[in-house]
Amino acid sequence: MFLPIILWTDALIFVLLAVIAAFAFYARQHEHLRAPWRRVAQTPAAVSAAVVLLAFVAVGFLDSLHFRQAIEPAGNAEAKRPAGAATAYAPEVKSVLDVALAHLSSRTERTYSAPLATHAYAKETMEVPGRGQVRDYPRLRNGGAHLKDAETEWGWDILLTVFKGMGLALFAWSIAAFLLLIAVKPTAPAYASIGAFSDAVWRGKTVVPWRTVLITLGLIFLIVVPATLLARGYHVLGTDKVGQDVLFLSLKSIRTALVIGTLTTLVMLPFAVLFGIMAGYFCGWIDDIIQYLYTTLNSIPGVLLIAAAVLVLQVQMEASPELFPTTAQRADFRLLFLCIILGVTSWTGLCRLLRGEALKLRELEYVQAAQAFGVSHWNIMLRHILPNVMHIVLISVVMDFSGLVLAEAVLSYVGVGVDPSMISFGTMINAARLEMGREPMVWWSLASAFMFMLVLVLAANLFADAVRDAFDPRVRVSPRNRHMAEAAAA
């Protein structure tokens, strides 16, 4: 019935998830990796941030399962079709999230409408039977369409839905909390019964701050469930200029942000690690070449290099449209390219950090002991250097994430970010930036993008901070590289 499509970025996301899973498996068996993660898990701010991040990741993951729907043959066309002929698929690539949010994306308005509005934002001249031409706020096609008398019922309806949603949220939350507590209950005799354990959780006495987890989860439920109920009848965050639901746009932007924030690092990681360790371990001419390489790349202002590369790509993509059968594939390729070029401009920081560390490690006595055994250089780098710099790699991956998400917004504003057809925070801001100047002001698009980004980036920053403190508070990941594009903005 449908044809699964794996876009380039989807594939890389799956690879990334596999890498994370493999790393988790590996870390479980290695105390030196498990201990710092345990410390992270004991930081309330970090677990709270992790829960929020997981919620975002869930949305992004649903948005990464792509497919093309089969075109339903109309009526009796079935009979006419030769047996065994290929099913025709819609040209449009959809994701699971699109299907789940179909009621949001399909019910568009003509233009702006405020959050939860029943009427349009601007007066229009319309024909009213019996009154002729009237200038008034027209009813929306979908927002509050279920109300007979919008003026009187509106407030109550919203209030009722919110209360209903909160009740439902609390109900769902208590089930989730119960399941969670059963799942994580330690076997220690002090927590023999689930009651004793939940009591300890309630008083905040557990090692992992489960109370914080539950509170965060509760807050998410309290926001998500009522919003879901409201979204059935209203545009919770309003609509934009072309009448698209802003909540839908915001949710779709999450995947773009996550892809930029993670794949960029994934793409550049092999180069940074390999070159950094090689430069530091071998010294001499190999070091000279690698240093020259990254100093040269570093000396081209990041934004300009990205701009130049993206411009060139645009030209190339326009020159050969046949490579990209659907707009989704085209946009996806551009996203991937953006990740790569962002990676090219951002690997130098990590590379330099690793070079310095490898330079120190190569003088250490265990490396010399290995040399005294005649262990090959490759094996020394793999067994002795790499495991001892992994914490730096990890720290820089988590610390880079938020910077990259912010960079996407700036680059999209400049016009060298993601494809204009791709929904992202950057394109949302770009489209909405003139709305602040309108009378009356249209604020909800920007406010939504702002809130979603703030929550995502703040959670990422808090989490990264805890990871850095747990693994090595002394590693100094310079902000200069992190906020390369941000620096251009400021």
Place this chain on the structure above:
Amino acid sequence: MSDTLLNISGLKTWIDVEPAPVRAVDGIDLEIRRGETFAVVGESGCGKSMTALSILRLLPETAEIVAGNAQLGATELFELTERDMRDVRGRRIAMIFQEPTTSLNPVLTVGAQVEEVLRRHGRLSPQAMRKRIVELLDQVGIPDAERRAGEYPFQFSGGMKQRVMVAMALAGDPDLLIADEPTTALDVTIQAQVLDLLRKLQRERGMSILLITHDLGIVASMAHRVAVMYAGRIVEVADRQQFFASPQHPYSRKLFEALPGAEGRGGALAVIRGQVPPLTAAFHGCRFADRCDFAYERCGQGEPALMPVAPDTSGHRVRCVHVTEKGRFPARSRPVAVTTGTLGTGAPADAAPLLIVRDLKVHFPIRKGLLKRTVAYVKAVDGISLDIAAGRTLALVGESGCGKTTAGKAILQLIRPTAGSVNFQGAELTALRGEALRGYRSDIQIIFQDPYASLNPRMRVGDILSEGLLALGVAGHAMNQPGVRDLARDAIQKRVDELLDQVGLPKDAQRRYPHEFSGGQRQRIAIARALAVKPRLIVCDEPTSALDVSVQAQILNLLKSLQSELGLSYLFITHNLAVVEFLAHEVAVMYLGRIIERGTVDEVLRSPAHPYTQALLAAVPRIDKDVNREMGSGGTTAEAAKQGELPSPVNTPAGCHFHPRCASAKDECRREYPGSSTLTRSHVVNCWKYPIGK
């Protein structure tokens, strides 16, 4: 008593760490009199530095004084406000630290750092201030003080920096100077200089010194009274004479017995079994009971009090039930340690040489200028020759920077020599490359100084031990063939078990990570790693200098017994002459990249010929059995040679390298490097005092 300067009672300092606070200092009482040097001695982690920092209230943020008083004259230090406490610091109590290099501010001139104290604690006119700074620097023996006051700390050598620290401490004219391991980071000749300086200043000014150290030799040459600390408690207090004549506490006695030296040469050193107990829990008995050879049931029932040894010797008090309740201590002759016994004396001296090194040179180029041309060389190793016979130990002795470590690594080909030959059983190692060299890798192995840096923290002990086996294919040559692999794995497993047994570690150690082991245990692992490939010769690069004396004894015993069991040869690189005396058969003394004297242990250590060797020996603080001798009376013959410092190996002095520091330097010494003089068949020295050749 009116002559009491500082009286500490019931001091408890805890360090707040997860999961439970560490009771670093757990109720100590001590009294320091005016004008005396009071030494607190103990092994690392016993709380002696924390005691010192508590007195000045300079503890790190995690540590806290939880109980106790400290009375300085009429002042109760722990009740002062922070503001008033600052008037005490630097003015009434000054402190110098272990690491002069990091303890001075790198971006302020030395003069400015001394000036700060003067400005804080006194009022002087700018001219008077300037004069006083120069005067102070002059007083601590910094030559050309006027000019050097304007220089930065990095322009000073380690010993000179410590002198600056002393000058800073003196600037406030304190009543009490706390010296926390003041010479541990320094070389032995420099240490002698700094200790001399402290003694001299104390005599002149009559100030008290609280000396924190781990070195009984320093205590013997410096202290009036001694306190021994163990696990956060003082276990014995005595006058120096009483202490060295008859140490009472079993722990104090063990510290003496564990000291290596000539006496123990044939046998094994006494060791203290086990480790210092964790200080996180409360103790219910004597803290030393678990490790004590004399412990009996009473030791576990309540901690003994610090009681006078005998009614008449009020000054000598000890915390041991044997002494204070039973009134006497068990006879010393009782067999104390399992490892005691003869460990063999090594192979006969005339065995055929295993390793022959001739004219080995390692020069590092110094590149400067626009094109990075080589303008000079650091002559780290400048033509050394030595032979090591199978089953024998050659000690390579010298101060830091003399090139001994580089020489060791060059012999292993870890650093490629610039010139010379390293001949191992007929094979010229310097000529070998790649696979051919790898063939000899299993014959020569190395053990390093720092037990923390020498084991990869990310590898399990089992993997660390099998690394060499895998790399050199000692256990199985065909690891990649499927059928053989299991066989090889079994062989490796068996070998790892065997190795752990050999170095006295349990079998389950192989599944653990290095950080779970103490320093001594880690050094055992490092030894096992070297042994894994069945080497004939092991280069031991200061393997015990990072360890406490009781642990050092364990490692030295182990090395010695391995030598007699396996017939190993050692090239033992060290600066510690006591260790040399205990372990080595032959000795070579290095100075600025060259060997200046070599011979058998007895020849070199009993009748040193070279003035440098003489100075080196004289500089070692000795624990003299004649406890009544005047403190600090080092060998006067070599007094002059203790002056000055090791010159840089870039600009080596013309002629004999040692002549600028040598008291008996003559014209020819300044002109030309002396040739070898053969004193006996084995004793060779390079000095103009002796007829060349012969």
Place this chain on the structure above:
Amino acid sequence: MTAYIVRRCLYAVLILIGVNLITFWLFFKVNTPDDMARMQLGAKRVTAEAITRWKAEHGYDKPLIFNAEAAGMSRMTDTLYFQKSLEMFRFNFGQSDDGRDISHEIQTRMWPSLALALPVFLIGLAAYISFALLMAFFRATYIDFWGVVLCIAMMSISGLFYIIGGQYLVAKIWSLVPISGYAPGIDAAKFLFLPVLIGIIGGIGSSARWYRTIFLEEVSRDYVRTARAKGLAETTVFFRHVLKNAMIPILTGAVVAIPLLFMGSLISESFFGIPGLGSYTIEAIQAQDFGVVRSMVFIGSVLYILGLLLTDISYTLVDPRVRFE
């Protein structure tokens, strides 16, 4: 020391050559003049003649690196590499697509950029250091804790929102300053006030937190304990000992940005309508004017490399350990 600086200069030239080659490869090899012409002329239905004509008009009708048709030296000089890429070393950037002289544009536009970027840099540096000092001085107290929380929150907000929010609040609601625009001379102040303020606020989060870690690292060093053992007051310890040491990495780290101040800031300038190099670059990117983008890449690299040189030199001035080497 002179030899050291001369060597760094030579290295800088080497890097510049590398940058030049990369940009040449990107702008002429990957993206051929034909592509450029096609894009400028718009749509896909362009005739071959139109392309040739466009190339001739804009001086792109030459071989890349070797002109086989020319004679003598001009075999080398009459090429795209020589005329479009090597000429940049003489700061001769040619003309933009709308026919203006790029060098002239750069010369006039860099002053407004500097007028915006310099105050941001100087006031910002002072503000960040003060804030970081405050946090470090009151380390492990609520001031420090909430300071760090504020920093993390502020660095979680995109710079775009600072600008949009600032414009809305200060310029639109309070009407204190014009929303955007620029005037030369002293009148610039009222236009620059808001962008400078926003530029400073936008950088507080990451910079202040970064400096705080540097301060804290210095606080934990041994010489600080020595200073306390002298009986010095905590303020003296902090401002005389810690500050002096911490300023070395902070100042030398900031020096690298000084030459780049001429480049201005992309986003700020375009939002506030300041006719600087930042907005020039953005306009060029949006108009897909490769000549201008190429020039800006080159200029940016030159300035960055200059910054690296200044960093090297500043180290030798600030740090006695390097100065006396």
